[in-house]
Amino acid sequence: MFATPAYAQAADGGAAGAFLQFLPLILIFAIMYFLLIRPQQKKLKEHQAMVEALRRGDQVVTQGGLIGKVTKIKDAGEIEVELAEGVKVRVVRNTVAQVLSKTEPAES
Secondary structure: OOOOOOOOOOHHHHHHHHHHHHHHHHHHHHHHHHHHHHHHHHHHHHHHHHHHOOOOOOEEEEOOOOEEEEEEEOOOOEEEEEEEOOEEEEEEHHHEEEEEEOOOOOOO
């Protein structure tokens, strides 16, 4: 008496309905890619290029805030930085945050 008759759902809404349900997720991923992931990858590539281009005589700032001059480039991902006259420290190459002044390459 209170029951209503059940109607079958139309069969044509299956594929289009599933795509429309995932459309917001796809849009969110695309926005996240262009606003977060891509700029971060670009910044990482620029930092790696800066670290690879370090030379003796460059004045650098480390991530710890120390300012010094590169005195030696070592093979194991390290550089030697002179902080003051006679004070040299070994620094991991990737911890260089900024190059303040570049030196010109020596002519051969």
